[in-house]
Amino acid sequence: MTVCTPGGGGFGDPYARAPEKVAADVRRGYYTADEARDLYGVVLDPERFSVDAAATEAERASRPKQAAE
DSSP, X not given: OOOOOSOSSOOSOGGGSOHHHHHHHHHXXXXXXXXXXXXXXXXXXXXXXXBXXXXXXXXXXXXXXXXXX
């Protein structure tokens, strides 16, 4: 039996993660488009899962900054 997960607890500010990498994870089935928005502030086109750059920038700007580690 093999179990694949999208990763561990993460490292660094999730809003600083490259949007294209988040989109690639959604296309691989690791996350849903809603989870990409909620976890990483990345807004995706719902049909192609491509990054909506303007909406992503606005989404990330509307969120509080992460505390320094």
